[in-house]
Amino acid sequence: MNGPENAKTDEITMIPVYIMGKRYEIPKGLTIMKAMEYAGYQLIRGCGCRGGICGACGTVYRKPGDYKIYTALACQTAAEPDMYLTQLPFYPANRAEIDYSKATAAAEEIHQLYPEMFRCVACNACSKVCPMDVEVMDVIAYIKRGDITRAAQESFNCIQCGLCTSRCFAEMPQYHIMQLARRIYGGKIVPRSRHTAEAVKLIREGRFESMMQQVMNMTPAELKKAYTEREIEPETAGNDWRPKDNKYLLK
């Protein structure tokens, strides 16, 4: 399904897969998710953005003649012949509630909320299953030693699919713990933006109000003129760039 599409130039090859143990024939090249849909499943759980970022479709599968259980995102992984496929629609995990407005940057607060993280046996199963290549075990270790900044930065790609938690010997909810670390970092460690606060203050004071009313009351022709003539910041300009036209800037 797309705009200009000519005749398919590739032959379609059908391959067998086993969805929850039942055999189906599906075209080669489909993702695990599309293979299930092709077979006739209308997914309710285990399907979200279909672009590898929402964390809804964490799944496990096995290949023929291989003892290993593999993990993946169903929307990002191509089905292979004779794969055993399933869905992981839901995995329960503990989440501690906090009053974020009162939270501080002290790592001890996270330790108290999630004492189970000290049950970690360093098996590293969490990092191995992560479909986003987050070094989950290391991140938890950073939090334990009080390095929230590093924990936040290294867990940034977490999509909270929960696969880590499903494999954790210590039964900890890594993805909730890492989320808390990122919020503590973003809101309690990184300095606040002064220019943003300044803009909020001046707008609230109504300093742009008369200029705003002026452009809102322009005729279509006047507005088009203002649009066409407005100065464009060059792509490569740095923070020091200043426009020559300061008609709608505060003097």
Add this chain to the structure above:
Amino acid sequence: MPYPEKLKELIKIVEKTRTERVARKKAGQEVTAMTLDERAAILELHHPDYIPGTRRKLKIGPSTGYAVAHEFADILEAKSRVNPDRIDLNRTDYETDVLVLGGGGAGTSAALLAQENGARVILTTKLRHGDANTMMAEGGIQAADKLMKDSPVYHYIDTMGGGHFTNVPELCYTLCNDAPDVMQWLEGLGMMFWKDPDGSMQTLPAAGFSRSRLHYAGDISGAEIMRVVRDEARNRRDDITVLEFFPAVELILNEYGHCAGAVLYNLETKAYAVVKAKAVVMATGGCGRLHMQGFVTTNHYGATADGIVMAYRAGVELAFLHTVQFHPTGCIFPEQLEGLLITEKFRAAGGNVLNIDGEQFVYEREPRDIEASAFIRECVAKGKGVPTTTGKLGVWIDSPMLDLLHGEGYVKAEFPGKCMQFGRHGIDISKEPLLVYPTLHYQNGGMAYRNTGETSVPGLYMAGEVGGGVHGENRLMGNSLLDILVFGRIAGKNAAIYAREQAKEGKPTLEHVNAYAGQLKAAGIETNRMSPILLPDYTDPSVKARQVIRPRYSTEME
């Protein structure tokens, strides 16, 4: 799969022209942007919205006579899933002050602000909390907060121009004025904005904007926003109850015509539930999964325009629904990533757009509808598209040139998510360009609402993609993450105040659903179509032909 030999040969042509293009860009020599007249002409000739025969006039409802895409008309001129005679409105499964429909960024920020303004809140959503287009927005969020070079006034002018000057001025005013406030709010909730060491926001330019004001968090800005606001909602469980896999299927009004709750449908047990509420915030999102004209979409699985159907039956008028946005850069190779959004940030950062000959044919920072039309013209009318192995046509985005422009390692640092996604298929986007074609991306229009969040139905508030007007006929990059939070917060707050001060208790009714069925009949529309459709159906036709034993969601439609 990695690029096959045929495409690797074509990539060599891109590499051949790269040095010269990078030198030109560094010297500030850009391809000339289109004039307003040229823009109008290319839209008319090449934009999917303008293809004759793709719209029809609605025969019933508050916007009778208004022409929208057949896919919209099909779900609006359809039967309700609900037979009012079989619903017991005297049973109350849930009771709350503010009911929020939708668990994306708009719905979640509405829930937070409603709670902060003293309301008990129920947020109900069709899939999981956070399964929404918000999660998939990549590039960033616009705000004019660097006042030495910028102001909300320039943001306003840019946004109006992007929308071809059709935007509703009061909505656009609020969008731009509240933007810095939203940045500060997100910052306070712990969002990991990309910042300078002193805490200043890093910003990027974007197509259609006169200033660099795109705030961002890597290339997963929407996901970062969503996981932060969702996490905060989860901290307020005492006041905010979240119901998942529980979409609304009709609004409930009361005897005064005020909105008084909704009928929900448990996707798993198939049982209905009645929510009684003093005010309702509709934040159900967009429509990509309707696949207008057969286009693939960047939208999440649940984007089936349910809110449009419910609100229209309840009497709210449509606004700007005649336009949908085709994002110029949807992935077309590898097949597994087809339709995947390739963030506009690649072009914002200076990545050239190229045809099969490695030539630039359009300035890379035109507004989305213009850029998309230029791609379609290049592939369809001019025959200069790049063919994939399955015969699709696309154009290149020269991602490797960004490392030459901004320094080695730039692509990996700024687009970690995309590097990983393509890396899984053996493509290194810092070395090889991306192959793209326009994809169905955004519902520019929706339901009419005011900058207070109110609609023509008292007690019903609107926020985010389901609303129409703020973007006019075309939205600019980074203005939708802004839209959902600005209007989500406003709708949540005002719904809470309404619930406390103005809501009038009255007898609940679904009479409007009966009345709408009567209008269908009177207009001579005989159909088995049922809406909202709730979920798309991607079953293979050969299997679907055998699924006749028990009806399923969208297969119930004709």
